[in-house]
Amino acid sequence: GAGVSQSPSNKVTEKGKDVELRCDPISGHTALYWYRQSLGQGLEFLIYFQGNSAPDKSGLPSDRFSAERTGGSVSTLTIQRTQQEDSAVYLCASSLAGLAGLAKNIQYFGAGTRLSVL
Amino acid sequence: SQKIEQNSEALNIQEGKTATLTCNYTNYSPAYLQWYRQDPGRGPVFLLLIRENEKEKRKERLKVTFDTTLKQSLFHITASQPADSATYLCALETGGGYQKVTFGTGTKLQVIP
Numbered sequence: 001g002a003g004v005s006q007s008p009s010n011k012v013t014e015k016g017k018d019v020e021l022r023c024d025p026i027s028g029h030t031a032l033y034w035y036r037q038s039l040g041q042g043l044e045f046l047i048y049f050q051g052n053s054a055p056d057k058s059g060l061p062s063d064r065f066s067a068e069r070t071g072g073s074v075s076t077l078t079i080q081r082t083q084q085e086d087s088a089v090y091l092c093a094s095s096l097a098g099l100a101g102l103a104k105n106i107q108y109f110g111a112g113t114r115l116s117v118l
Numbered sequence: 119s120q121k122i123e124q125n126s127e128a129l130n131i132q133e134g135k136t137a138t139l140t141c142n143y144t145n146y147s148p149a150y151l152q153w154y155r156q157d158p159g160r161g162p163v164f165l166l167l168i169r170e171n172e173k174e175k176r177k178e179r180l181k182v183t184f185d186t187t188l189k190q191s192l193f194h195i196t197a198s199q200p201a202d203s204a205t206y207l208c209a210l211e212t213g214g215g216y217q218k219v220t221f222g223t224g225t226k227l228q229v230i231p
Contacts, residue, residue: 004161035221042207042223043162056218091161105211105219106152109161 006110021077021113025094035091082117120145122222130228139193139225141208147186148211156205198229
């Protein structure tokens with residue numbers, strides 16, 4: 001597609017339920033990133049994919065969070081047993097670069113999924 | 119670990135003036151630094167990238183400087199317009215074997231007509 005697409009745009013769930021957030025990156029972009037942004041806060045890095053593998057999962061806050069990427073394209077972020085503190089906007093970005101030695105890593109962001117846990 | 123500081127207070131500026139936003143970091147100097155713009159309800163949009171060996175970069179009304187001695191980048195918008203009102207984020211390359219960046223918390227700019 002023309003840009004990074006995320007779905008759903010809004011998700012309201014009850015505490016304890018599982019949620020799946022989807023990211024469709026720009027075609028041909030090998031690198032994919034997930035971030036979390038709480039109200040009035042900066043972007044908190046969650047996970048990075050290069051192709052289908054995730055060499056950096058260091059930002060995932062707990063084992064309730066997981067992500068996968070298939071076919072080098074679509075990625076899904078899953079949050080199990082959601083808690084109220086998981087409420088935030090989850091942003092996905094993709095880029096062409098992602099390997100050491102390349103000078104640029106311009107990230108293209110989706111509009112995000114606003115998650116509200118009641 | 120690298121700490122990135124951007125002024126968390128909103129910057130209010132009169133239309134036509136130059137807006138200057140600051141990004142300070144605490145540890146090693148990154149290979150490059152980026153600036154993004156974020157509007158409410160949207161994801162950040164890339165504006166400019168400046169490398170460590172570049173002192174200044176310009177794009178239309180935007181200018182970015184990078185001072186590795188002061189560990190600081192300044193982002194200028196000249197002849198500011200109300201449409202420039204947004205939150206501006208700096209992002210620093212943080213190494214780790216791939217082109218990972220770490221974002222600052224951003225500064226909200228309000229241009230008053």
